[in-house]
Amino acid sequence: MRRFAVVGAGSRAEMFIRAITAEPHAELVALADVNQSRMDAHNGWLDSPVPTYQAADLAAMLAKERVDELIVTSVDSTHAGHIVTALEAGCDVITEKPMTVDAESCAKILDAVKRTGQKVQVAFNYRFNPVHEMVRTLLARGEIGEIGSVHFEWLLDVRHGADYFRRWHRDKANSGGLLVHKSGHHFDLVNWWLGATPQEVYAQGRLFFYGEDGRRHGYAREYERSTGSPGAAGDPFALDLAGNDKLKALYLDAEGDDGYLRDRNVFDPGITIEDDLAVLVRYDTGATMTYHLTAYAPWEGYRLMVNGSKGRLELEVVESDHVSPAAAGEVKQGASPEAGSVTLTIRPFWAPPYAVELQPHSREGHGGADARMTGVLLGGRTDPMHRSATARDGALALLTGLAANRSLQQSAPVKVAGLLGEGVTA
Missing domain, CATH: 3.30.360.10 (Dihydrodipicolinate Reductase; domain 2)
Incomplete structure (x- = not known):
């Protein structure tokens, strides 16, 4: 039984969590994130909840839970730190794309792969x-x-x-x-x-x-975020966060933990x-x-x-x-x-x-690609076309x-x- 953990408990994590729990040779053993409420939401959807850790405690989680492979689905700019931590702990890694967001951290990942002999797979579905x-x-x-x-x-x-x-x-x-x-x-x-x-x-x-300059096209409404804003009513660019049960649980109900707003105005400055x-x-x-x-x-x-x-x-x-x-x-x-x-x-x-x-x-699922990809990346299927990145x-x-x-x-x-x-x- 191969032991998997996930760091990054946003919406993209669900695909991997669902795939792990469906694979007979795989076991989900832990979640890590900066937001406890998001991890609690995922645990609420699991038949058997798993231990949760703050992302800052990733190295301790990998050791304590005896993780074989870490799946990285956090904010893109945090990927490299999590990947290198896992490789140096003796774990293989599956990471969402992009592998990272700058050349310096890319070089660090390639160096860690070379030094440790561990494997990184990128989820190019x-x-x-x-x-x-x-x-x-x-x-x-x-x-x-x-x-x-x-x-x-x-x-x-x-x-x-x-x-x-x-x-x-x-x-x-x-x-x-x-x-x-x-x-x-x-x-x-x-x-x-x-x-x-x-x-x-x-x-x-x-x-x-x-953005702010896009207001000249005539579509902008006056609100900071759509939830609870009268100005967002009827706006085709406003996200109905409360109307989607999973997004509500992962983001709207989790705002108290870190203040992250998932439904900002697309015509904002900045x-x-x-x-x-x-x-x-x-x-x-x-x-x-x-x-x-x-x-x-x-x-x-x-x-x-x-x-x-x-x-x-x-x-x-x-x-x-x-x-x-x-x-x-x-x-x-x-x-x-x-x-x-x-x-x-x-x-x-x-x-x-x-x-x-x-x-x-x-x-x-991207033309069935998500399920086909997770089957290969998690080790449950062969890959004769060498699709694993x-x-x-x-x-x-x-x-x-x-x-x-x-x-x-x-x-x-x-x-x-x-x-x-x-x-x-x-």
Whole structure:
């Protein structure tokens, strides 16, 4: 029986807690967080409550509870400290993405992995989506030949996208911004699909729609947080925190512990992350990628186009074709209530295009990826497609985002290799 503990008792922890309790070879033995009420909420949903610890006492928890593997689902900027503490205690680690939010702490993680011989796995669940697995299979078998370039556009709608601007993610010091926290998923997918390493990055971006300057678009209401605010009534950008039992227990009922507000106004001053971002990446294979992230789109999904020496692959995924006014004040959990679709097309040279047949899969949990991922990461399933992401994979995705952030500051291309410092490589 492998003994697991979780540090970070927010909403993302639930997926891992549920998976551990469902695995016959796994046992949840402890929770750690800065907020006791959140840990109490999770324990209330368990058949058998587990001991709880303050996050500052993580090392003592790992020793006392004889933890084999730590799962890190805390605020992004705290990941590195927890990961290194666990590795030095002789534990393996599963961490939510991003692995961390800056180059210095990334180097510390890579050093700790090397020193201790312990393992870090990064929870890049998009690798486990059956559609993304098919893309990798097609590219790996040469369906479109040698890859010359990639265009990748990702759209977060005004329900999901807005949520990053209500909570701790809106502070770049906490999350690294969307290029680290969100786009890291997408950068990892391209690294995995192409079997390539990013070398140079150029980026442009701004905070266009949300924040104080976004008030010019005419959507802003006058309130600090939506709960209890008359000004939030009928606002499609207001989160109904009290209307979701789990969010209420994890956040609204836990505010007395640390004062954290989960339902801030998305048009507040002081937001330090961008919502509209364009990135150009060059890889060691010679391929390039143009990438765009929009966090205020009317629909949610993504378009991928890969150009090769034998043709072109095109993928369009519509996760929700619009945002229903009735569901605007909710968070993205499970399948969206609106319509969605997936099309994957190969366009060979000198021949008609053809649709790739896809196996039916759930719209829940990122297309069924969450359950497939936890089965592998927790050790209950085999991984013939090598979807498990290592510390090196986590670093490469992170460094692409960090290079893009630095490029935003410098208005110049940034070489990825120089970010970790002299003598340190991913």
